[in-house]
Amino acid sequence: xxxxxxxxxxxxxxxxxxxxxxxxxxxxxxxxxxxxxxxxxxxxxxxxxxxxxxxxxxxxxxxxxxxxxxxxxxxxxxxxxxxxxxxxxxxxxxxxxxxxxxxxxxxxxxxxxxxxxxxxxxxxxxxxxxxxxxxxxxxxxxxxxxxxxxxxxxxxxxxxxxxxxxxxxxxxxxxxxxxxxxxxxxxxxxxxxxxxxxxxxxxxxxxxxxxxxxxxxxxxxxxxxxxxxx
Amino acid sequence: xxxxxxxxxxxxxxxxxxxxxxxxxxxxxxxxxxxxxxxxxxxxxxxxxxxxxxxxxxxxxxxxxxxxxxxxxxxxxxxxxxxxxxxxxxxxxxxxxxxxxxxxxxxxxxxxxxxxxxxxxxxxxxxxxxxxxxxxxxxxxxxxxxxxxxxxxxxxxxxxxxxxxxxxxxxxxxxxxxxxxxxxxxxxxxxxxxxxxxxxxxxxxxxxxxxxxxxxxxxxxxxxxxxxxxxxxxxxxxxxxxxxxxxxxxxxxxxxxxxxxxxxxxxxxxxxxxxxxxxxxxxxxxxxxxxxxxxxxxxxxxxxxxxxxxxxxxxxxxxxxxxxxxxxxxxxxxxxxxxxxxxxxxxxxxxxxxxxxxxxxxxxxxxxxxxxxxxxxxxxxxxxxxxxxxxxxxxxxxxx
Numbered sequence: 001x002x003x004x005x006x007x008x009x010x011x012x013x014x015x016x017x018x019x020x021x022x023x024x025x026x027x028x029x030x031x032x033x034x035x036x037x038x039x040x041x042x043x044x045x046x047x048x049x050x051x052x053x054x055x056x057x058x059x060x061x062x063x064x065x066x067x068x069x070x071x072x073x074x075x076x077x078x079x080x081x082x083x084x085x086x087x088x089x090x091x092x093x094x095x096x097x098x099x100x101x102x103x104x105x106x107x108x109x110x111x112x113x114x115x116x117x118x119x120x121x122x123x124x125x126x127x128x129x130x131x132x133x134x135x136x137x138x139x140x141x142x143x144x145x146x147x148x149x150x151x152x153x154x155x156x157x158x159x160x161x162x163x164x165x166x167x168x169x170x171x172x173x174x175x176x177x178x179x180x181x182x183x184x185x186x187x188x189x190x191x192x193x194x195x196x197x198x199x200x201x202x203x204x205x206x207x208x209x210x211x212x213x214x215x216x217x218x219x220x221x222x223x224x225x226x227x228x229x230x
Numbered sequence: 231x232x233x234x235x236x237x238x239x240x241x242x243x244x245x246x247x248x249x250x251x252x253x254x255x256x257x258x259x260x261x262x263x264x265x266x267x268x269x270x271x272x273x274x275x276x277x278x279x280x281x282x283x284x285x286x287x288x289x290x291x292x293x294x295x296x297x298x299x300x301x302x303x304x305x306x307x308x309x310x311x312x313x314x315x316x317x318x319x320x321x322x323x324x325x326x327x328x329x330x331x332x333x334x335x336x337x338x339x340x341x342x343x344x345x346x347x348x349x350x351x352x353x354x355x356x357x358x359x360x361x362x363x364x365x366x367x368x369x370x371x372x373x374x375x376x377x378x379x380x381x382x383x384x385x386x387x388x389x390x391x392x393x394x395x396x397x398x399x400x401x402x403x404x405x406x407x408x409x410x411x412x413x414x415x416x417x418x419x420x421x422x423x424x425x426x427x428x429x430x431x432x433x434x435x436x437x438x439x440x441x442x443x444x445x446x447x448x449x450x451x452x453x454x455x456x457x458x459x460x461x462x463x464x465x466x467x468x469x470x471x472x473x474x475x476x477x478x479x480x481x482x483x484x485x486x487x488x489x490x491x492x493x494x495x496x497x498x499x500x501x502x503x504x505x506x507x508x509x510x511x512x513x514x515x516x517x518x519x520x521x522x523x524x525x526x527x528x529x530x531x532x533x534x535x536x537x538x539x540x541x542x543x544x545x546x547x548x549x550x551x552x553x554x555x556x557x558x559x560x561x562x563x564x565x566x567x568x569x570x571x572x573x574x575x576x577x578x579x580x581x582x583x584x585x586x587x588x589x590x591x592x593x594x595x596x597x598x599x600x601x602x603x604x605x606x607x608x609x610x611x612x613x614x615x616x617x618x619x620x621x622x623x624x625x626x627x628x629x630x
Contacts, residue, residue: 054625055623075542078537078541078542081538081539081540082539082540082541089538089628093532093535093628095241095244095536096532097244097245098244102240106541109236109237110234110237154539
């Protein structure tokens with residue numbers, strides 16, 4: 001599914017350079033629910049940005065679904081993001097002028113689905129995330145947890161091979177965070193959806209199949225979560 | 231519609247309908263005012279040009295002017311030629327004129343105007359000067375010792391307010407002394423004061439042709455024959471018709487006779503108009519650009535997110551272009567309404583120019599030009615800021 005080899009990301013120039021990611025090797029199989037953890041500045045978000053094709057590595061190779069994504073042009077990377085990836089942002093990142101339904105079907109509309117198909121897919125996915133009564137609500141009219149569920153629905157609408165979530169519970173209370181985590185786990189379990197999620201909360205680990213811990217841009221550990229500790 | 235355009239249109243429509251209404255209204259109002267500004271001045275200028283043209287026809291030349299053949303000073307057998315012209319299809323009437331220099335003295339003040347000899351009954355069928363008698367009466371065919379003075383020539387008692395040399399307020403019933411080119415001097419009673427608003431006409435003096443012929447010792451002669459045709463606008467064709475009917479004298483249209491004067495007026499107005507149009511368009515570009523730019527900067531993060539979820543930048547750019555075009559369309563429509571209100575008001579209460587009232591003339595080509603200019607401007611103003619923002623790295627945009 002994902003094969004990252006010697007991935008590095010260096011910011012800055014000349015003598016002032018920051019190694020956000022420093023030769024990380026990562027492999028993620030289909031259907032896994034992987035948590036990426038680490039302290040602030042450890043490189044976990046940078047890694048997710050590279051996996052989400054929002055940034056290019058300074059060096060290293062990255063294959064997603066067998067495609068060398070570094071070799072793709074900007075237009076091809078955009079199409080790849082649209083068709084094969086789903087990205088969930090920390091602050092939901094919904095378009096405030098679009099209703100829940102419109103936010104969700106926007107990516108599928110770009111893919112050329114008809115309005116009827118979009119609406120049907122939307123309703124199904126809203127039911128899946130438990131928001132079928134919020135179809136016509138604008139983001140400002142929903143709670144944080146509801147907005148994040150809409151964002152997850154939007155990320156799933158095009159049946160992506162890989163779902164990436166960047167601290168999706170950072171702005172939510174424990175109750176709402178649990179709802180989101182259980183939803184992601186359910187998607188992973190029921191739909192065999194590959195999920196990679198960045199988190200710094202230890203208690204989240206109980207939902208992950210595997211935890212990759214980063215420190216100073218390097219992979220410190222990679223293995224099953226410490227459920228006892230969580 | 232193509233898929234990309236459909237999505238861009240969908241995004242644009244939602245951003246407009248659910249965006250800030252106050253900003254939208256303000257922008258539309260500004261575009262409407264720019265649109266009115268683009269049209270208003272040219273339409274006034276068009277009205278002024280039409281006024282000048284009509285005045286030239288009504289008070290100076292009629293539609294066509296017959297002048298002596300080349301190398302000749304006068305038209306001989308003017309009456310015979312007049313009858314011939316009057317029989318030509320399309321001709322309403324004609325009026326022979328004889329004119330020459332003179333010196334007129336009134337209460338020690340003198341001026342040297344052109345004295346125009348006319349047959350009043352012919353003249354009233356060709357020109358409308360008789361309708362512009364400010365005080366007194368117009369000449370009649372039998373008048374011999376009477377004269378009509380243009381207002382500029384008659385002047386005012388306080389000569390300081392006269393822009394050119396005048397007789398210092400020679401009014402109706404007063405007696406003036408006229409010395410003709412051949413040295414003959416005669417006294418005339420002022421029968422009327424003419425104010426046509428055409429400076430050349432208002433600087434002249436008018437007597438009957440019969441009187442002039444007596445003084446100059448000529449018969450049946452003229453310097454000009456003015457011709458009124460049934461329709462205005464086909465003077466060139468009528469000139470050819472006159473020639474085909476055997477008129478061998480020189481035939482000019484009113485446009486030929488006033489070409490330099492009109493060209494200089496229209497030329498000056500064109501410069502003013504050009505500057506005004508350019509300034510208006512620059513204002514429009516700057517305003518639409520600022521609005522779209524602020525809009526895109528404000529939505530920088532949103533644009534980054536749209537790109538992050540796989541929306542192609544071309545779709546985002548198009549959605550901002552659609553927004554700019556929509557604002558422009560609304561502004562233009564509002565501008566049309568505003569313009570019609572202004573025009574209606576000015577038609578009811580026209581601006582008064584020295585030549586008479588001027589109503590603005592709305593030319594469709596001008597409106598089309600203004601609409602096209604605003605749409606091109608909107609296209610540029612919508613494209614550039616969104617293009618700049620979507621060129622940014624996705625993460626920088628998302629971080630704001």
